[in-house]
Amino acid sequence: MASQTGADVVATGSVRVLGIAGSLRAGSFNRALLHAAMELAPAGMEITEFTRIAEIPHYNADLDGRAAPEPAVALRRAIAEADALLIATPEYNYSIPGVLKNAIDWASRPPATTPLRDKPTAIMGASTGMGGTMRAQYHLRQCFVLTRTPTVLQPEVLCAFAAQKFDADGRLHDEKTRELVRALLAALGVLVEQWRATPAAR
Numbered sequence: 001m002a003s004q005t006g007a008d009v010v011a012t013g014s015v016r017v018l019g020i021a022g023s024l025r026a027g028s029f030n031r032a033l034l035h036a037a038m039e040l041a042p043a044g045m046e047i048t049e050f051t052r053i054a055e056i057p058h059y060n061a062d063l064d065g066r067a068a069p070e071p072a073v074a075l076r077r078a079i080a081e082a083d084a085l086l087i088a089t090p091e092y093n094y095s096i097p098g099v100l101k102n103a104i105d106w107a108s109r110p111p112a113t114t115p116l117r118d119k120p121t122a123i124m125g126a127s128t129g130m131g132g133t134m135r136a137q138y139h140l141r142q143c144f145v146l147t148r149t150p151t152v153l154q155p156e157v158l159c160a161f162a163a164q165k166f167d168a169d170g171r172l173h174d175e176k177t178r179e180l181v182r183a184l185l186a187a188l189g190v191l192v193e194q195w196r197a198t199p200a201a202r
Contacts, residue, residue: 015192017047018082022089022100024054029126029162030088036172040182050078059105072106079107080115084192089125091136108147116147120195122188124157132158152187155180
């Protein structure tokens, strides 16, 4: 029997993806990269962006529980309702930005019921330098070890020298990067289907 491609898998069912850009900058290349993914999503996959990351307060266990801040509750709910996550992260000082780490900290609590558990996730990133957020993506994967969040391993979307790959309106015009984003989304579709097919193994 012929194996299915990512595009084939996505086309067989609906996949709701929650997109998160780990940057607050108005002209963020990572938000632009996320919007490119929304444009390039294969048939059967819908990507929506969580736009309230800036509203989430610094994590404080004293604020958590039944009266947790509404933006943090909204994030947890959005993750729980999605079939998968797509995160576009900048790289700050060889790691992920604090605003993204804070969102993950909120979403990870409490550990027994975190919506991040078993949530198929794809990671990508854009930077103006040559690294393309490779170190940040590595650190982000480490954050997902404790939450048991499965992540797409390949391909890696490391959008280096981002200023040369987006036009003045923030549209990704670099065809090689666009193809990598398409391949990443196809791989995410495959991971979602694998997780759906093997619930007993978890």
